[in-house]
Amino acid sequence: MKKNQCHYFAVKIQQLSLGLEFDNLTEMCRFIDVNQITNVFIAYHEILAEYFFAIYHNAGLLIHKTNGYKTLENYLTAQEKGFPDAIIFYEALAAGYQNYHDYQLMKEAGISDLITLETMKKRGFINGYNTYKELKEKEPNFVLLDTVINNPYELYSYAKKHNFEECSKLLEAFSRGFADADLYSAAKELGFPTYNDFTDASKRGFRFYSDLRKANELGIKDSSDFGNFINLELGKKGDQTHDQIVLITILSKIEQGKKISLNKLNSILEKSIEEYKFESSNELPKWFTISFKGQNDIATFLDKDNEVKQYGTYDADGEFFEIIQMQKRAVVLDASNVAHNSGGRTDKKVYASNLILMIDFLKSKGFTDISIIADASLRHKLEDADKMEKVKQMAQYLESPKETTADLFLIQYVKRNHCLVVSNDTFREWKVQDSWVAGNIDFYRLSFIIKGQEVLMPDLK
Amino acid sequence: MRLIQFDFTQDKFFEKGTAFMIKAGYLLGDVVNTFGQSSFLISFDVMSKKLTMAQLINIVKKLENIDEELIEIIDEYQTMQKKIMQKKHPPTEVFVAFKRFEVGIEKILRERIIAVVDLINENGFSGIRELLEPGVFDSLYIPQKKQNQSQLSNVDIFCNSDELGDIKNSVWMMPHIFYSDSFFSKPAITNIDEITEGSPYLIEICEIPNILFLTVAELKAIKNQLKDSFSNFHSEVANWADACYNSSESASYFKENVFPLLPTLKAEIENNQLLKHTYNSIQKSIQLNKERQVCHVYLGEVGVENLMELYKDGNMFSDEDVSSITAHYNNHPNATFPVMLFSISRKLTYLDAAYRNELDNKNKEEIEKEIEPEIVVPKKNFSID
Numbered sequence: 001m002k003k004n005q006c007h008y009f010a011v012k013i014q015q016l017s018l019g020l021e022f023d024n025l026t027e028m029c030r031f032i033d034v035n036q037i038t039n040v041f042i043a044y045h046e047i048l049a050e051y052f053f054a055i056y057h058n059a060g061l062l063i064h065k066t067n068g069y070k071t072l073e074n075y076l077t078a079q080e081k082g083f084p085d086a087i088i089f090y091e092a093l094a095a096g097y098q099n100y101h102d103y104q105l106m107k108e109a110g111i112s113d114l115i116t117l118e119t120m121k122k123r124g125f126i127n128g129y130n131t132y133k134e135l136k137e138k139e140p141n142f143v144l145l146d147t148v149i150n151n152p153y154e155l156y157s158y159a160k161k162h163n164f165e166e167c168s169k170l171l172e173a174f175s176r177g178f179a180d181a182d183l184y185s186a187a188k189e190l191g192f193p194t195y196n197d198f199t200d201a202s203k204r205g206f207r208f209y210s211d212l213r214k215a216n217e218l219g220i221k222d223s224s225d226f227g228n229f230i231n232l233e234l235g236k237k238g239d240q241t242h243d244q245i246v247l248i249t250i251l252s253k254i255e256q257g258k259k260i261s262l263n264k265l266n267s268i269l270e271k272s273i274e275e276y277k278f279e280s281s282n283e284l285p286k287w288f289t290i291s292f293k294g295q296n297d298i299a300t301f302l303d304k305d306n307e308v309k310q311y312g313t314y315d316a317d318g319e320f321f322e323i324i325q326m327q328k329r330a331v332v333l334d335a336s337n338v339a340h341n342s343g344g345r346t347d348k349k350v351y352a353s354n355l356i357l358m359i360d361f362l363k364s365k366g367f368t369d370i371s372i373i374a375d376a377s378l379r380h381k382l383e384d385a386d387k388m389e390k391v392k393q394m395a396q397y398l399e400s401p402k403e404t405t406a407d408l409f410l411i412q413y414v415k416r417n418h419c420l421v422v423s424n425d426t427f428r429e430w431k432v433q434d435s436w437v438a439g440n441i442d443f444y445r446l447s448f449i450i451k452g453q454e455v456l457m458p459d460l461k
Numbered sequence: 462m463r464l465i466q467f468d469f470t471q472d473k474f475f476e477k478g479t480a481f482m483i484k485a486g487y488l489l490g491d492v493v494n495t496f497g498q499s500s501f502l503i504s505f506d507v508m509s510k511k512l513t514m515a516q517l518i519n520i521v522k523k524l525e526n527i528d529e530e531l532i533e534i535i536d537e538y539q540t541m542q543k544k545i546m547q548k549k550h551p552p553t554e555v556f557v558a559f560k561r562f563e564v565g566i567e568k569i570l571r572e573r574i575i576a577v578v579d580l581i582n583e584n585g586f587s588g589i590r591e592l593l594e595p596g597v598f599d600s601l602y603i604p605q606k607k608q609n610q611s612q613l614s615n616v617d618i619f620c621n622s623d624e625l626g627d628i629k630n631s632v633w634m635m636p637h638i639f640y641s642d643s644f645f646s647k648p649a650i651t652n653i654d655e656i657t658e659g660s661p662y663l664i665e666i667c668e669i670p671n672i673l674f675l676t677v678a679e680l681k682a683i684k685n686q687l688k689d690s691f692s693n694f695h696s697e698v699a700n701w702a703d704a705c706y707n708s709s710e711s712a713s714y715f716k717e718n719v720f721p722l723l724p725t726l727k728a729e730i731e732n733n734q735l736l737k738h739t740y741n742s743i744q745k746s747i748q749l750n751k752e753r754q755v756c757h758v759y760l761g762e763v764g765v766e767n768l769m770e771l772y773k774d775g776n777m778f779s780d781e782d783v784s785s786i787t788a789h790y791n792n793h794p795n796a797t798f799p800v801m802l803f804s805i806s807r808k809l810t811y812l813d814a815a816y817r818n819e820l821d822n823k824n825k826e827e828i829e830k831e832i833e834p835e836i837v838v839p840k841k842n843f844s845i846d
Contacts, residue, residue: 163685180682180686182678182681182682182683182685182686183682183686183734183735185678185681185682186676186678186679186681186682186683186735188678189676189678189679190676190679198738201738202734202737202738202741203741204741205741205742205744206742207738207739207742223741223742223744224744349528375579377575377576377579380569380572380573380575380576381576382528383528402575402579405583433674433743
């Protein structure tokens with residue numbers, strides 16, 4: 001039947017027999033269609049107190065009860081959209097719902113308006129509900145919610161409350177164990193693939209997933225243990241074991257000119273290695289490699305290792321290690337800090353000549369291995385930028401990439417080489433972020449004063 | 462609870478504390494507005510890419526560490542530009558030479574601006590712009606001189622004028638340097654049992670970890686997670702702030718309605734998953750740094766004179782402004798300022814009487830050292846003795 005094909009006329013009937021009756025309204029509609037009938041009566045049977053659709057065809061009356069439908073077109077629409085009866089069909093229509101599924105959903109879930117339903121559809125919650133049920137069954141990391149979700153509307157309401165816009169995003173987060181959109185996006189940015197990983201990292205003190213993953217690969221317990229591992233590995237040269245690196249770190253921190261007995265060194269080493277042990281089990285982490293089996297091994301290492309030689313010399317007869325002057329060690333200049341040094345001036349200007357003065361000073365004190373690490377922006381701030389060429393000729397000059405602070409490279413350099421660093425910066429902000437810096441940087445830092453053409457460096461003897 | 466951050470100095474002030482304060486305010490308040498220089502710093506990254514030559518010159522000339530040679534070149538450029546503009550048809554060769562000069566100088570200026578952007582970002586402003594959201598976090602411009610009625614002035618803000626609209630009756634965010642004897646003739650009360658009407662008080666409401674390195678997504682997530690559970694606190698603080706500006710019973714309101722909510726507030730902060738994640742990841746540094754990266758947050762009420770002294774000290778007001786403000790507050794004798802003070806690493810005991818007596822015999826340098834403690838420097842060398 002075409003839309004608006006029929007014209008309807010209200011009539012009354014009093015006869016008991018009405019003529020031929022169709023089996024159902026569908027048959028009646030088919031008949032109308034086939035015979036291209038356009039006039040339909042809506043007949044009220046006063047005795048039966050019932051309405052009928054009636055058509056007059058070839059002098060005969062063909063009828064069927066209206067079943068509550070106002071028109072045959074309404075009946076067909078209701079059939080097409082799955083409505084079970086006319087009452088529900090007209091109720092739904094009045095509420096603005098065109099199909100039974102939507103209306104049923106609205107009734108069951110208590111949706112108060114059509115706009116909500118449309119939004120739910122648009123954002124994928126109607127179809128997404130089935131996917132939700134499937135994922136809940138098969139996804140191992142699927143979220144554990146403290147509320148029960150029984151229908152698409154409840155899923156949508158949950159999403160709205162927890163800041164999910166699209167159902168797909170909600171399902172993605174749920175599949176990974178996250179119940180909240182904001183937490184999911186923050187954790188995702190930190191690299192965490194699942195909620196379990198995130199909570200595991202939180203408990204163990206890892207901010208980023210990459211650190212957690214690496215730690216898991218290496219069997220590392222927590223972020224503190226991880227920090228110890230990374231810092232030791234940074235200082236590793238060749239096939240050194242971790243106890244050897246700890247020993248070298250100790251040597252790099254002992255005051256220049258001191259003589260230290262092998263016994264004493266061994267006891268400091270043992271004490272330092274203790275710091276790597278877990279408090280709970282008093283055991284060393286599995287990753288910690290050891291090569292010293294006794295004092296003899298330490299003596300051999302002190303005598304033979306090339307890196308040890310930059311800190312001093314081992315006297316095998318006297319069984320002591322003498323720390324040489326720090327001038328024999330490598331030194332790196334915090335270029336920005338040195339160049340910014342006001343030298344008593346009040347103008348706050350930045351000079352490359354400070355670097356030249358400092359390098360000259362260090363060389364005059366016997367330093368030969370001098371490097372400079374500078375921020376990329378330093379060259380733009382210099383009053384005497386033309387002197388930078390000379391600076392670059394005097395020492396190894398390294399520049400951090402744009403938008404990356406030189407401190408980061410400076411700290412890595414010191415961690416790796418246990419070298420001295422010339423800076424008046426206390427690295428306060430870095431101490432906050434990096435426990436190695438908090439505990440170690442001051443051992444390596446040489447503070448200074450530039451006064452006119454003179455450099456004062458109290459740590460140098 | 463509406464919070465405002467209004468710079469209290471005309472100086473170039475890139476303190477990390479300012480960025481921290483704004484980010485912390487963003488988490489704790491439901492509405493935050495910044496005025497003045499912070500607004501400039503928040504948007505400078507984006508703005509810097511669109512600066513015209515005149516704006517570039519204007520900013521670069523005001524920078525610290527600017528070398529005289531560059532100033533001379535800029536002046537030379539401006540003189541040349543003036544001459545070229547005066548000529549209706551400048552000779553082509555002259556015009557081309559000028560343009561070449563202009564391109565060269567613009568390159569130098571833009572490089573200087575990049576260095577400024579880096580500095581601003583290093584000081585914690587990185588990402589703040591991405592948090593801006595109308596009605597939640599706004600960054601507002603204050604002209605040096607009010608040109609028309611629709612613009613806000615320093616005086617409007619300070620006098621809590623009707624021009625502020627929705628922002629009226631805000632709580633002022635303050636860095637710890639506000640709490641100094643330069644601005645407080647007597648210490649503020651820090652114990653809830655001792656607070657009385659008419660006396661400044663600052664009560665610790667919570668601690669938050671160093672949030673400067675958190676990502677924008679983390680900050681947004683924390684704010685959203687805390688939002689619902691903070692709603693009571695927000696509305697009671699808003700009522701209390703109204704009372705501060707308009708009544709003489711604000712201290713009792715604070716005691717009876719705001720203070721009882723603090724245990725819940727603290728618990729929510731302590732239990733927030735992302736803040737906990739942050740705390741745990743910096744735990745070792747916290748131990749090593751004597752809690753250097755924990756910020757103590759205080760809420761309290763201070764007199765108009767306390768805040769006035771601070772802003773006068775920062776040369777934020779002309780004599781005319783001071784007269785207007787004084788006249789305004791003479792007509793509002795009950796008005797006080799609600800403040801939220803952020804003190805990184807230390808509690809506000811340093812102006813308490815007992816502590817001050819102890820410091821009486823020390824020289825200024827020593828006192829300053831105690832008031833602004835440095836991280837304790839570990840021993841320079843291993844002790845082998």
